Amino acid sequence: MxxxxxxxxxxxxxxxxxxGISTGAMAAKPxxxxxxGSFDVTNKAEATYKVAGNDQSQTATSNEVTVKVNELSSFSxxxxxxxxPINPQANSTATFTHTLKNEGNVNDxxxxxxxxxxxxxxxYSGYVVTYTKTSNGTSQNITLDANGKATTAIxxxxxxTASITIVATANTARSMDKNGILTVSAESAYLKAKNTGTxxxxxASNTDNAKTTTPVYAITKSxxxxxxxxxxxxxxxxxxxxxxxxxKNEGNINGTAVTIEDALPNGLTLVPSTQTDIYTAPVIKxxxxxxxxxxxxxxxxxxxxxxxxxxxxxxxxxxRAKKSSAATSTSDFSNYATVKDNTKNxxxxxxxxxxxxxxxxxxxxxxxxxxxxxVGTGPYPGKDDNTNATVTTTxxxxxxxxxxxxxxxxxxxxxNTENKVGNTYIYTITNNGTDITEAATANSVTFSVKPTASxxxxxxxTTDNTDISIARVFADINNDGVFNIGDIELTGTQVxxxxxxxxxxxxxxxxxxxxxxxxxxxxxxxxxxSGTGSNLVGGKNNINDSETLTLAVLPQGxxxxxxxxxxxxxxxxxxxxxxNLQKYQIVANCEAALPADNNAAWSSTATTATxxxxxxxxxxxKNTFTESNRAISNLAxxxxxxxxxxxxxxxxxxxxxxxxxxxxxxxxxxxxxxLNPQETVNIRFSVKPSQSGTN
Numbered sequence: 188m189x190x191x192x193x194x195x196x197x198x199x200x201x202x203x204x205x206x207g208i209s210t211g212a213m214a215a216k217p218x219x220x221x222x223x224g225s226f227d228v229t230n231k232a233e234a235t236y237k238v239a240g241n242d243q244s245q246t247a248t249s250n251e252v253t254v255k256v257n258e259l260s261s262f263s264x265x266x267x268x269x270x271x272p273i274n275p276q277a278n279s280t281a282t283f284t285h286t287l288k289n290e291g292n293v294n295d296x297x298x299x300x301x302x303x304x305x306x307x308x309x310x311y312s313g314y315v316v317t318y319t320k321t322s323n324g325t326s327q328n329i330t331l332d333a334n335g336k337a338t339t340a341i342x343x344x345x346x347x348t349a350s351i352t353i354v355a356t357a358n359t360a361r362s363m364d365k366n367g368i369l370t371v372s373a374e375s376a377y378l379k380a381k382n383t384g385t386x387x388x389x390x391a392s393n394t395d396n397a398k399t400t401t402p403v404y405a406i407t408k409s410x411x412x413x414x415x416x417x418x419x420x421x422x423x424x425x426x427x428x429x430x431x432x433x434x435k436n437e438g439n440i441n442g443t444a445v446t447i448e449d450a451l452p453n454g455l456t457l458v459p460s461t462q463t464d465i466y467t468a469p470v471i472k473x474x475x476x477x478x479x480x481x482x483x484x485x486x487x488x489x490x491x492x493x494x495x496x497x498x499x500x501x502x503x504x505x506x507r508a509k510k511s512s513a514a515t516s517t518s519d520f521s522n523y524a525t526v527k528d529n530t531k532n533x534x535x536x537x538x539x540x541x542x543x544x545x546x547x548x549x550x551x552x553x554x555x556x557x558x559x560x561x562v563g564t565g566p567y568p569g570k571d572d573n574t575n576a577t578v579t580t581t582x583x584x585x586x587x588x589x590x591x592x593x594x595x596x597x598x599x600x601x602x603n604t605e606n607k608v609g610n611t612y613i614y615t616i617t618n619n620g621t622d623i624t625e626a627a628t629a630n631s632v633t634f635s636v637k638p639t640a641s642x643x644x645x646x647x648x649t650t651d652n653t654d655i656s657i658a659r660v661f662a663d664i665n666n667d668g669v670f671n672i673g674d675i676e677l678t679g680t681q682v683x684x685x686x687x688x689x690x691x692x693x694x695x696x697x698x699x700x701x702x703x704x705x706x707x708x709x710x711x712x713x714x715x716x717s718g719t720g721s722n723l724v725g726g727k728n729n730i731n732d733s734e735t736l737t738l739a740v741l742p743q744g745x746x747x748x749x750x751x752x753x754x755x756x757x758x759x760x761x762x763x764x765x766x767n768l769q770k771y772q773i774v775a776n777c778e779a780a781l782p783a784d785n786n787a788a789w790s791s792t793a794t795t796a797t798x799x800x801x802x803x804x805x806x807x808x809k810n811t812f813t814e815s816n817r818a819i820s821n822l823a824x825x826x827x828x829x830x831x832x833x834x835x836x837x838x839x840x841x842x843x844x845x846x847x848x849x850x851x852x853x854x855x856x857x858x859x860x861x862l863n864p865q866e867t868v869n870i871r872f873s874v875k876p877s878q879s880g881t882n
Contacts, residue, residue, distance in 0.1 A: 258291075260291035265286045273359070273397040275362055278358075280354050288349075297342075300374070301336075303369060304369065307366050308366050314356070316328070318350060318351045355369060355395075367397050369394070370393070371394075372393075377389075402530065404437070404442070404528075406523075408572070410578050413465075415747075417579055418622065420622065421510060421515075421516065423748035423749055425748055430506055431504070432447065432545070433502065434501070434504075442497070442528055444529070446490060447525070449488065454513045455511060455514070455520060455522075457488075458508060469484070470505050472504075492535070518580050520578040522576065586620045587620070588619050589755050590616075591757055592612065611669055611712065612714070620749075624699040625699055625700055634690055635690070635738070636736060637685065638735065639737040642733045644732070652733070654732065655761050658713040660679060661674045661676045662696070662710060663709040663711045675695060677694050677695060722768065722769060731811065732762070736761070738756060739754055742754070766811070766822065767811050771804070772804055781803060800875075806824050809867040812865070818863050822861075822868070824856070825857075828853040829853075834853075835875060840871075844859055845860050
């Protein structure tokens with residue numbers, strides 16, 4: 188019998204190749220066809236042998252058998268790299284992994300190709316590509332050319348897998364939700380040789396993308412001084428600034444171990460806890476709830492470290508500062524808060540890759556970049572605001588002055604309805620301080636008006652002259668010296684039962700008055716009089732009676748920490764004047780001439796006449812005003828004669844009189860057109876008494 192030594196291993200390979208064609212390959216996987224990629228395996232058996240007793244070598248040949256072998260090339264490139272997070276710091280990296288598997292039955296080699304996609308937000312470069320095959324577990328590097336195509340191939344045997352890692356460096360900047368897309372392709376050398384010109388037949392592609400994830404901090408800093416505004420009074424040792432910092436995480440990931448700090452400008456220092464009158468401890472809150480983070484404090488810097496700020500959380504910090512010895516009127520008290528974050532390791536912010544300031548506009552460098560929201564209609568995430576943090580220095584001093592009072596002469600009778608410049612006093616109250624507004628609140632600056640001296644019937648004293656009174660006190664808004672439409676009549680408050688009244692300057696100008704003459708307040712005091720000018724025995728003559736008013740400005744206390752200035756006051760004297768009318772007489776022979784004006788014999792005392800004598804009269808009127816603008820007009824001097832005398836027809840005025848003039852008994856009258864201040868005029872005439880006492 189012939190022996191049959193069949194090569195089972197070779198057959199088995201052939202059969203396995205035919206039976207092992209995969210039917211479940213993904214449509215996207217490039218696969219080889221069975222045409223030009225097929226070959227026949229034919230063989231036959233041969234035997235050599237010797238027959239016993241015969242030394243000749245014998246041969247035997249079997250029948251030929253044929254196995255048609257189909258060569259199959261198929262591979263897959265798989266990934267799971269969707270929205271891979273990437274830190275938006277410049278030169279940050281994203282790691283993409285891919286699995287390359289030879290799913291065919293032939294050895295093959297593969298060339299990787301990396302391409303940035305046009306139209307996305309950022310590109311990749313500086314790739315580091317490594318792979319590890321299941322056959323040896325050793326990581327190997329792949330070199331790429333300038334266009335991102337591998338210069339070395341990955342070779343895989345059938346069913347062998349390579350795990351590929353691509354570390355791609357992004358050229359993004361600090362912003363969130365920016366998308367960078369990378370296409371990773373592998374081409375089969377085997378399939379490319381059989382399908383030249385048809386890349387889809389030998390190329391498999393994956394799409395990777397990474398989106399930037401970052402905290403984005405919107406920082407707002409504001410300041411308010413003890414004045415309730417942005418002015419720090421350098422003259423006030425207890426002046427202070429309350430700073431408020433808010434930090435909101437408007438990014439798409441939490442912030443961890445963040446540092447928030449504020450370095451004060453030169454001229455400011457943190458209020459020490461030993462200054463108990465104005466000290467308040469720094470406070471940090473998360474969403475309005477106080478949290479425990481102990482600040483690091485130096486004289487001019489406060490730092491909160493290891494603060495966690497989750498998405499949409501708001502951190503609020505408050506602290507108080509005051510001026511230092513270096514503060515001057517030219518000091519620039521603009522400064523900002525700073526947020527630091529190491530978004531890569533989140534252990535601490537000692538080596539931050541995100542630095543943001545509350546005064547950033549474009550946030551250059553490693554700080555976040557502000558950008559408009561997708562529709563461009565609203566504020567962008569991370570918008571900072573430092574506009575309310577700047578404090579200007581002030582040098583508050585207080586000084587209030589009042590213009591010097593004037594003395595005025597007024598008529599004996601001026602009703603309270605008489606509204607003339609002549610009986611109105613105007614006082615100018617000026618703020619001569621610096622950097623402060625006076626009378627900005629009710630009753631912070633008042634003034635009083637009261638009589639402080641008088642002359643009554645020629646006797647000086649301090650008694651209130653009841654014939655001189657105040658008609659009204661007003662703010663002369665239109666600056667014309669009298670009370671009229673637009674002016675503000677002020678309401679006074681009587682001091683006890685005295686004649687003193689106090690008034691509130693805030694009522695004159697509710698917003699107060701700042702420093703400078705242009706902002707001065709003009710106060711008017713209108714005076715009325717009720718005097719008479721009788722020289723009769725038992726009558727009252729108020730000519731030369733007077734009253735002195737004192738107007739005092741009375742600051743009521745400190746304003747914004749600056750002590751009250753000294754009280755200031757001024758006086759004004761009101762003197763009643765008019766016509767002082769005197770009647771004189773001389774008894775003489777009727778044939779005598781009229782005595783001269785200056786005849787020493789004129790007398791106002793009682794005298795005796797004998798029968799046949801005449802009485803010569805002089806009616807003398809004097810304008811007692813001394814002020815040049817106080818001329819008297821239409822002065823009518825008259826005398827009605829008794830029936831027991833006969834007018835002698837010798838009416839003689841000291842200066843011309845105006846018509847009509849009554850110079851016929853019983854009325855003797857002369858009218859003088861004008862009478863200047865201190866001018867005296869008279870009328871002289873004579874009468875003859877009857878012997879019987881009747882005419």
